[in-house]
């Protein structure tokens with residue numbers, strides 16, 4: 388007796404609980420997603436899940452009839468399930484609103500139970516839709532931040548344990564045991580919603596005005612790799628997903644700034660210029676001096692193939708260009724000369740150091756790597772075109788990170804979207820700090836390049852991005868403008 392009661396006691400008791408209890412889940416509240424200042428971007432609305440414990444149902448006809456009327460479920464199927472001996476518990480419907488549940492509760496149906504549930508709610512609907520992502524009906528992250536950080540956001544469901552007899556009926560008068568749910572953690576983004584809404588407005592305006600296939604903006608803090616805004620059109624309302632059209636949903640939810648590659652065109656000349664400046668400062672005889680005047684012909688002949696500038700070079704256009712002016716004018720032949728003179732080994736060294744052809748490491752699923760011709764297969768014609776951003780594909784986030792590195796002193800930071808994870812009491816569970824990966828060019832080379840890029844906006848092809856009172860640098864391209872506001876005059880911060 389001593390042995391059974393004292394030594395085995397606990398074990399036997401827990402076995403008894405397994406055999407004699409039936410449980411109802413208590414759904415954990417999903418963690419919030421906020422911007423860097425605590426603005427809630429993804430939250431929850433209170434709702435309820437409706438369950439049936441089949442063995443406790445006294446009147447299956449009444450239960451299936453009442454529930455089908457108020458919840459819109461199939462009456463016959465529900466009735467069959469209740470009578471089936473296979474299941475002891477049926478989840479009838481989730482995310483049922485409070486009013487409906489109060490009415491059902493008032494009907495006092497035997498065997499029908501309610502448990503708090505959560506409905507994800509996105510206060511800004513279409514904003515950041517590809518970044519935040521969405522959850523399945525039962526609250527699992529399916530894309531974006533919702534998926535990448537799902538294990539933090541999910542929390543742990545609790546349960547109510549009832550003692551039940553062998554066939555699963557409640558034992559009247561017996562106590563229930565309550566195991567509370569652990570709510571999910573709050574995920575704080577590096578996004579600044581104020582800046583985000585400005586970008587959303589700009590992207591929406593461009594999309595409406597020029598009717599492109601898509602328009603997108605990424606805003607990155609070059610001093611630490613934090614992503615401040617990511618905006619994309621077309622987008623979709625996270626509170627109204629086309630769940631029945633999976634193809635459309637997949638298309639709309641692609642975060643093209645991270646998962647899609649494109650040919651960067653002239654924006655890539657930032658890399659070619661950076662490589663030349665750095666190699667020149669290092670004393671590489673294959674680099675051009677900063678005063679060097681490039682041949683003003685519109686054409687270059689590479690392995691018998693003619694490569695031309697986008698401009699006609701008529702009436703003295705693109706004449707007498709040094710490197711700074713070549714950037715201002717975005718003159719292709721000058722960058723062909725640099726690429727061929729530095730050679731493929733050097734150019735590929737910089738391509739790799741600036742993070743192309745590899746994942747940036749951003750905290751997001753499905754990042755594309757872009758496309759590089761394998762170095763061993765690169766012909767002179769390819770190398771010449773790579774010099775001005777053709778025969779290569781990059782992701783917008785790669786381009787943003789490389790450009791940030793080129794002008795911030797040469798420091799390549801891993802980009803990131805989440806800076807902090809904390810619990811509902813505000814206690815920090817995890818801090819994510821800036822990650823410096825490497826220095827690609829010297830501070831001196833970076834400073835020279837930043838000044839040249841300011842020239843592009845002040846005097847060159849990027850004039851439309853000029854803002855009075857701010858230092859703005861940039862580089863234009865066929866597929867858009869990479870614009871870097873180098874420093875804000877008033878607040879003195881990098882952005």
Ligand SMILES: [Zn+2]
Pocket residue numbers: 685696697698700705716717718719720
């Ligand atoms: Zn030209």
